[in-house]
Amino acid sequence: MNKTKALICVIIPILLIYALNTKFGDTPPLLKFLNPFTGFWQNAERLSVNPNQSIVLKGTREKIEIVFDDRMIPHVFAQNDHDAYYAQGYVTAMHRLWQMDFQTRYAAGRLCEVVGKKAIELDRYQRRMGMVYGAQKSMDGMMADPQAKEMIFAYTAGINDYIHSLSGAKMPLEYKLLDFKPEDWTPLKCALLLKQMSAVLAMGSDEFYMTNIRNKFGNDVLKDLFPDYPFKEDPIIPTGTKWNFKPLPLPEAPADPGNITAGNIRTKEKEEGIGSNNWALSGSKTLSGFPILANDPHLDLSLPSIWYQIQLHAPGLNTYGVSLPGAPGIIIGFNEKIAWGVTNVAADILDFYQIKFKDSTHRSYWYNNQWKNTTFQIEKIKIRGEAAENDTVFYTHHGPVVYLEKPKSFAKSNNIPVGSALRWIAHDKSNELKTFYLLNRGKNYNDYRKALTYFTAPAQNFIFASVDNDIAITANGKFPLKWKNQGKFVMDGSDPKNDWQGWIPADQNPTVKNPPRGFVSSANQSSTDQTYPYYINWEFSPYERGKRINDRLTVMTNATADSIRRMQTDNYSIHAQNLLPSAMKLIDEGKLNATQKEGFSIVKKWNKYYDAEAVAASIFDLWTKRLQYDIWDDDFTVANIPMKYPSRDRTVQLILNEPDSKWIDNVNTPATETLSDLVLESFKFACDSLEKKYGPIGKDWEWANLKHTNVPHLAKIPGFGSKTLMIGGGKMTINALSETNGPSWRMVIELGKSPKGHGVFPGGQSGNPGSKFYDNMIDTWANGQLYDLFLMQSPTDPSARIISKLKISKK
Amino acid sequence: MVFIVILIASFLLQMVLPWWIIVVISFVTCGLIGKTGKIAMWSPFFAVLLLWTGVALFKSLPNGNILATRVAEMFGVKLWWLVLMISSVLGAVVAGLSGYCGYQFRKAVLFKKASA
Numbered sequence: 001m002n003k004t005k006a007l008i009c010v011i012i013p014i015l016l017i018y019a020l021n022t023k024f025g026d027t028p029p030l031l032k033f034l035n036p037f038t039g040f041w042q043n044a045e046r047l048s049v050n051p052n053q054s055i056v057l058k059g060t061r062e063k064i065e066i067v068f069d070d071r072m073i074p075h076v077f078a079q080n081d082h083d084a085y086y087a088q089g090y091v092t093a094m095h096r097l098w099q100m101d102f103q104t105r106y107a108a109g110r111l112c113e114v115v116g117k118k119a120i121e122l123d124r125y126q127r128r129m130g131m132v133y134g135a136q137k138s139m140d141g142m143m144a145d146p147q148a149k150e151m152i153f154a155y156t157a158g159i160n161d162y163i164h165s166l167s168g169a170k171m172p173l174e175y176k177l178l179d180f181k182p183e184d185w186t187p188l189k190c191a192l193l194l195k196q197m198s199a200v201l202a203m204g205s206d207e208f209y210m211t212n213i214r215n216k217f218g219n220d221v222l223k224d225l226f227p228d229y230p231f232k233e234d235p236i237i238p239t240g241t242k243w244n245f246k247p248l249p250l251p252e253a254p255a256d257p258g259n260i261t262a263g264n265i266r267t268k269e270k271e272e273g274i275g276s277n278n279w280a281l282s283g284s285k286t287l288s289g290f291p292i293l294a295n296d297p298h299l300d301l302s303l304p305s306i307w308y309q310i311q312l313h314a315p316g317l318n319t320y321g322v323s324l325p326g327a328p329g330i331i332i333g334f335n336e337k338i339a340w341g342v343t344n345v346a347a348d349i350l351d352f353y354q355i356k357f358k359d360s361t362h363r364s365y366w367y368n369n370q371w372k373n374t375t376f377q378i379e380k381i382k383i384r385g386e387a388a389e390n391d392t393v394f395y396t397h398h399g400p401v402v403y404l405e406k407p408k409s410f411a412k413s414n415n416i417p418v419g420s421a422l423r424w425i426a427h428d429k430s431n432e433l434k435t436f437y438l439l440n441r442g443k444n445y446n447d448y449r450k451a452l453t454y455f456t457a458p459a460q461n462f463i464f465a466s467v468d469n470d471i472a473i474t475a476n477g478k479f480p481l482k483w484k485n486q487g488k489f490v491m492d493g494s495d496p497k498n499d500w501q502g503w504i505p506a507d508q509n510p511t512v513k514n515p516p517r518g519f520v521s522s523a524n525q526s527s528t529d530q531t532y533p534y535y536i537n538w539e540f541s542p543y544e545r546g547k548r549i550n551d552r553l554t555v556m557t558n559a560t561a562d563s564i565r566r567m568q569t570d571n572y573s574i575h576a577q578n579l580l581p582s583a584m585k586l587i588d589e590g591k592l593n594a595t596q597k598e599g600f601s602i603v604k605k606w607n608k609y610y611d612a613e614a615v616a617a618s619i620f621d622l623w624t625k626r627l628q629y630d631i632w633d634d635d636f637t638v639a640n641i642p643m644k645y646p647s648r649d650r651t652v653q654l655i656l657n658e659p660d661s662k663w664i665d666n667v668n669t670p671a672t673e674t675l676s677d678l679v680l681e682s683f684k685f686a687c688d689s690l691e692k693k694y695g696p697i698g699k700d701w702e703w704a705n706l707k708h709t710n711v712p713h714l715a716k717i718p719g720f721g722s723k724t725l726m727i728g729g730g731k732m733t734i735n736a737l738s739e740t741n742g743p744s745w746r747m748v749i750e751l752g753k754s755p756k757g758h759g760v761f762p763g764g765q766s767g768n769p770g771s772k773f774y775d776n777m778i779d780t781w782a783n784g785q786l787y788d789l790f791l792m793q794s795p796t797d798p799s800a801r802i803i804s805k806l807k808i809s810k811k
Numbered sequence: 812m813v814f815i816v817i818l819i820a821s822f823l824l825q826m827v828l829p830w831w832i833i834v835v836i837s838f839v840t841c842g843l844i845g846k847t848g849k850i851a852m853w854s855p856f857f858a859v860l861l862l863w864t865g866v867a868l869f870k871s872l873p874n875g876n877i878l879a880t881r882v883a884e885m886f887g888v889k890l891w892w893l894v895l896m897i898s899s900v901l902g903a904v905v906a907g908l909s910g911y912c913g914y915q916f917r918k919a920v921l922f923k924k925a926s927a
Contacts, residue, residue, distance in 0.1 A: 002919045002920070003919075005915065005918075005919040006920055008912075009912040009913070009916035009919060010912070010916060012908060013834045013835075013838055013908070013909040016834060016905050017831040017834050020831075020905065021830075021831055031898075031902060031905065032829070032830060034897065034898035034902075035863065035898065035902060036863050036866035036869075036870060036898065037825040037830060037866060039830070039898070041866070041871060041878075041898075043878060044870045044871050044873075044876075044877070044878040044879065045874060047873060047874060047875050048873070173878075718887075719881045719884030720881055720885065769878060769881050770877060772875070772877060
């Protein structure tokens with residue numbers, strides 16, 4: 001009796017501790033998270049900033065001085081290269097540790113370790129795509145280069161010295177919420193992060209769709225509807241630019257690409273909006289007489305912000321820009337002499353090969369008329385709260401066989417043909433960091449050209465401007481030397497002619513320097529006109545953004561940073577300009593109801609800008625999407641044969657030039673539809689669905705309300721993202737904003753005796769949701785304004801507003 | 812007395828030990844010097860309520876309650892001070908129950924001794 005009571009009195013408190021200190025499902029360990037001594041309250045940063053701090057770290061070689069400006073951007077003053085990257089690692093971890101850790105775990109297929117079994121398919125996918133395999137190859141490349149090696153080791157040491165200084169109470173908030181602890185950083189994690197960038201920018205592929213379409217409709221239709229060059233284009237390297245090199249002979253294509261049955265697979269199409277803009281004007285077009293360079297990379301926006309701003313100053317180095325948390329150096333930025341930026345090329349550097357295995361052991365496969373052995377790798381996936389899982393991945397000489405069996409209900413796998421091997425540039429040895437090492441220190445055009453030769457993937461349009469009044473752009477990366485259209489379809493993995501057989505020499509990558517038009521630009525459209533002797537890809541992003549940029553730059557004179565800034569937020573739609581005049585004529589107003597009529601007159605008066613309050617933009621956007629559906633869906637949506645619609649470009653061509661095309665008729669109805677029928681139906685559909693959702697035409701119909709732009713938290717934690725931002729822009733305008741995708745960094749650099757930088761990203765320097773520097777730049781970004789960027793000459797340079805200083809000494 | 816002891820011990824020990832040390836403190840303190848069940852229940856309750864509210868405010872007010880507001884949104888309760896209440900009251904209830912258990916434990920053990 002008494003023993004029982006005593007026992008109960010002990011058990012209750014123990015149960016309480018257990019229940020409130022343990023994570024159940026997605027519920028955080030409640031009191032571990034809520035208590036004010038070690039829980040989230042400790043992450044509430046004071047609004048006032050500590051002005052002076054000094055710490056002793058044995059990892060540093062000499063004294064380092066870091067000053068933080070009024071947006072908490074660190075300006076690192078070091079005495080040598082090692083210390084500059086060491087400090088970069090330290091401050092980046094100080095602000096972004098959880099983000100760096102989480103992103104590299106994601107890349108490496110190690111999420112199950114922290115979130116449990118629910119991430120198992122994602123982990124398998126990352127590993128089976130060869131992310132770690134590629135990162136290791138990349139490490140080999142970086143370790144072979146003394147400068148890259150020093151960068152990466154110093155950066156890693158800086159991160160780890162910060163991690164080791166962390167007490168439990170100061171652990172970033174998300175660790176407390178998800179209940180795990182940071183682990184030591186490794187050089188491999190830097191490589192993983194760069195690979196993940198390749199995965200984001202260069203993992204799309206439509207070769208399965210293309211294979212299905214060829215099988216269903218034949219080559220003639222394919223050539224007609226999926227041409228190798230767009231109807232409307234304004235290429236990155238201006239049309240007519242001469243290629244002053246003797247091209248290598250192209251490899252021979254196989255006689256017949258073969259009957260590949262792509263079958264029941266869906267591909268992930270490259271999402272439009274993952275693209276970017278950049279441009280540079282020569283001094284002849286600017287007020288100052290010196291070049292201006294602008295760049296805005298579009299990515300899936302998130303908090304903590306994708307980018308981290310920093311200035312690095314050491315002997316031989318003084319550069320400012322944005323870095324990726326987890327990789328040393330500056331990716332997009334400027335120094336006293338030059339400025340540079342990037343947009344995605346979308347080269348075809350990912351191919352699938354159908355593999356014929358000898359038997360179900362998958363130990364050998366047919367290649368070049370003989371059986372060849374596979375190798376295999378066992379991926380051990382640790383799972384929180386459960387036994388680890390071993391997953392075997394077979395490798396051919398092409399690369400990993402991603403799936404032998406399709407996982408159920410995992411969206412990313414829809415992308416992958418079962419039993420096919422993946423050949424992907426991201427699996428090759430590379431040393432991208434060296435490119436940024438050299439650019440950060442670059443002084444002139446020659447330094448720029450040399451830096452580019454080290455860059456493998458993801459291929460980027462590197463734009464450049466220098467104080468010597470040189471401007472240039474290069475579609476740059478390691479491009480396989482392919483026969484025309486190699487990889488447009490799934491290929492037969494047994495024929496050596498289908499293998500990648502060499503590389504386009506780096507100095508023959510499409511490039512232009514100081515073109516007569518006085519500017520260079522890119523917006524992910526075709527790299528070149530059709531005279532370029534090599535095949536890079538058959539399809540690029542639609543040309544509208546590029547066209548608008550070029551139209552504006554062509555007429556621009558006496559440009560200033562402000563005219564360029566306003567251009568970055570230009571919402572004008574070239575698509576509307578191309579389509580509206582013809583489409584409006586096809587609508588018979590007599591057939592519209594009252595709301596539709598009102599909508600019609602609004603569109604008629606529209607200035608074609610996707611502004612926040614533009615009701616016409618909402619109607620036009622829905623209307624044209626529906627029209628595309630009306631034209632193509634009956635032909636291209638067939639059960640069990642996944643295909644994709646022809647491009648927007650081809651659709652516009654059809655509407656403008658082929659109104660009597662056989663594709664217009666809906667094959668599922670007895671009637672013969674005309675283009676006017678479809679245009680009318682889609683217009684009514686757009687107005688009706690808006691009315692259904694938002695009531696009569698009014699404020700709720702405004703484009704910003706429909707688009708609903710916001711910046712979510714990286715792990716989609718509610719409350720940690722931004723509010724909805726009522727702003728304009730659209731995927732096909734220069735200001736390429738959609739719901740959660742858009743300009744992740746806007747930068748304008750005016751070169752000159754001393755360069756002037758301007759920039760902003762949607763978020764803040766700190767990754768801590770409890771810091772006022774977590775999202776302090778969002779409103780400025782949303783309003784289309786830029787901040788001044790301070791390229792300081794010394795820690796006491798009065799040009800910057802410094803709010804805090806951190807001194808690091810060895811002893 | 813119980814109140815003061817728990818308040819001070821909880822404050823000092825939580826600087827270095829996990830939150831659940833308040834369970835041990837309440838249990839032991841009330842087990843040793845808790846005079847009545849009521850005291851053993853309410854002294855730790857109010858000691859932890861006061862301590863946790865105080866420390867949370869000490870961190871949150873200079874932060875302009877930015878973080879507490881975000882966490883409130885995460886939990887779906889909208890107002891930052893509700894998160895504060897939930898935190899403190901939950902901690903207080905745990906402490907109160909532990910204190911009461913400590914007191915009852917002593918009674919159980921003493922009763923055993925007396926009858927032996």
